[in-house]
Structure formats: C-alpha cells, structure tokens
Amino acid sequence: MEKFIKPILIFGCGNTLFGDDGFGPEVVDRLNSNYKLPEYVVATDAGTGIQGVLFDIALSLEKPSALFIVDTVLLPDRSAGELFELDINQIPEKNVSEFSLHQFPSVNLLQELQQESGIQVRVFVVQAKSIPEYVEPGLSQEVYDAIEPACKWLIDNSLKIKNG
Numbered sequence: 001m002e003k004f005i006k007p008i009l010i011f012g013c014g015n016t017l018f019g020d021d022g023f024g025p026e027v028v029d030r031l032n033s034n035y036k037l038p039e040y041v042v043a044t045d046a047g048t049g050i051q052g053v054l055f056d057i058a059l060s061l062e063k064p065s066a067l068f069i070v071d072t073v074l075l076p077d078r079s080a081g082e083l084f085e086l087d088i089n090q091i092p093e094k095n096v097s098e099f100s101l102h103q104f105p106s107v108n109l110l111q112e113l114q115q116e117s118g119i120q121v122r123v124f125v126v127q128a129k130s131i132p133e134y135v136e137p138g139l140s141q142e143v144y145d146a147i148e149p150a151c152k153w154l155i156d157n158s159l160k161i162k163n164g
Contacts, residue, residue, distance in 0.1 A: 002055070002096050004042070004044075004053070004057060004060070004064070005060075005062050005090050006035070006039075006040055006041060006042040006064060006161070007040045007041075007064055007065045007066065008040055008041045008065065008066045008067075008068070008158050008161060009041075009042055009044070009064045009066070009067050009068070010028065010031065010040075010042070010043040010044070010059075010068040010070065010072065010090060010154055010158075011024070011028075011039065011043075011044055011045075011046040011050055011053065011067070011069050011134065012024030012025045012026070012027050012028030012029075012043070012044070012046060012070045012071075013025075013047070013048070013050050013069055013070065013071040013072075014044050014047070014048070014071060014072055015047065016092075016137060017137050018131055018132055018135065018137075018140065019128070019129075019130060019131055019132045019135075019136050019137070019138060020072050020080075020126070020131055020139055020140055020143045021071045021072050021109050022072075022127065022130055022138075022139060023053070023070070023099065023126045023128070023129045023139060023143050023146070023147070024045070024069075024070040024071050024072065025046075026045065026139060026144075026145055026147055027070050027150045027151060027154070028043045028045045028070070029043060029045065030120060030148070030151050030153050031043040031155075034035055034151070035151060035155060037155075038088035038158065038159075038160075040162060041084075041158050042155065043154075044055060045097075046095035049107070050069065052120070054109050054110070054113065055056065055109070056111065057119075058109065058113055058117065062117055063117050063119055065118075065120060065161065066117065066120040066121075066122070066161045067113065067120070067121050067122070068121065068122050068123075068124060068138055068154060068158075068159070069110075069121070069122070069123045069124070069159070070124050070125070070150065070154070071123065071125050071126075071132050071151065072125060072126055072128045072131065072143070073125045073126070073127060073128065074127070074130075074131060075127060077129060078117070079122065080127055080129035080142035080143065080148045081126060081127065081129070081140075081142030081143050081145055082126065082146075083124070083125070083149060083153065084125060084127075085122060085123065085124050085125070086123040086124075086125055086132065087148045088107060088110045088114065088123055089111065089113055092142050094131065097110075099134040105121070110122075110123070124145045124150065124154065125155065126139040126143055126150065127146050128140070128143060129142050129143060136144070138157050140163075140164075148164065
C-alpha cells in the first residue's frame with residue numbers, strides 16, 4: 001500500500017494470457033522499463049485485481065490526486081489499436097461486462113473515488129482486435145503499436161495534472 005501514496009497512480013489492468021487483454025500490463029511494463037517516471041508517479045500492473053486496490057485507496061487516509069486506469073475494450077464502431085478515454089460517468093453499469101474480459105472495477109467505486117474523495121479518475125483504453133476465449137498470450141500488432149502512444153499520453157497527462 002505504501003507505493004500507492006504517490007500523487008499520481010497508473011494502473012495497467014488486464015490479463016497477459018488472453019491476447020489484447022494484456023495491453024494495460026504491457027503499457028505499465030514499458031513505462032517502468034523505458035521511461036524515468038517523475039517521483040510523484042507510480043505505474044503498477046494491477047492484472048485483474050484492480051478492484052481490491054481501489055477499495056484500499058477508498059479506505060486510505062492518504063489519497064492520490066489522480067488515478068489512471070489503462071485497460072482494453074471491445075466496442076462497436078472502433079478500430080483495433082485505437083486509443084481513447086472513457087468518461088466513467090458514461091459507462092452504463094449494466095454494460096460493464098462488455099468492456100473487458102476480466103472484471104472491470106465497479107463503476108460506482110470509480111465514481112465515488114472521484115466525487116467523494118476528489119480524486120481525478122481517468123480511464124484510458126485501447127480497442128482490442130480480439131480477446132481469445134482460451135489462453136493465447138501476445139498482443140495483436142495493432143494493439144502492440146498502441147503501447148508507445150499510450151505511454152506518451154500517460155506521461156503528458158501526468159505532467160499536466162502535476163502542473164495544474
């Protein structure tokens with residue numbers, strides 16, 4: 001929990017054993033291995049266990065100022081590898097299961113963190129080409145090519161938050 005006391009937290013969500021669903025962890029790995037993150041930012045692979053971490057943050061006395069969740073979605077009318085931000089207030093609760101293979105964090109918990117705790121919550125996603133039903137590690141080329149732009153977006157937006 002100690003590493004989650006930083007002002008800006010980046011969580012890569014997903015399962016690297018299921019193709020494009022591993023995008024979030026791959027982004028975090030690239031951030032931690034190829035970038036020197038500012039001392040006020042921590043990037044962590046949350047795998048499929050983000051919900052427990054969010055509960056811990058909600059119960060913690062010290063809260064971050066911003067939380068970035070990096071994940072994979074399968075939505076109609078989007079192109080594989082397309083990066084975009086989802087507004088948590090526009091994610092319908094009944095459709096949360098459509099957003100990812102693994103358990104997406106409770107929309108209500110994300111809203112509570114943002115509204116009650118004053119944490120800026122941002123959900124940054126990539127459109128998957130596909131997510132296999134069975135174990136099949138490795139990202140599609142389209143999603144792999146989105147890792148570097150995602151890293152740059154996260155760094156740029158972390159700096160914007162820190163600088164006001």
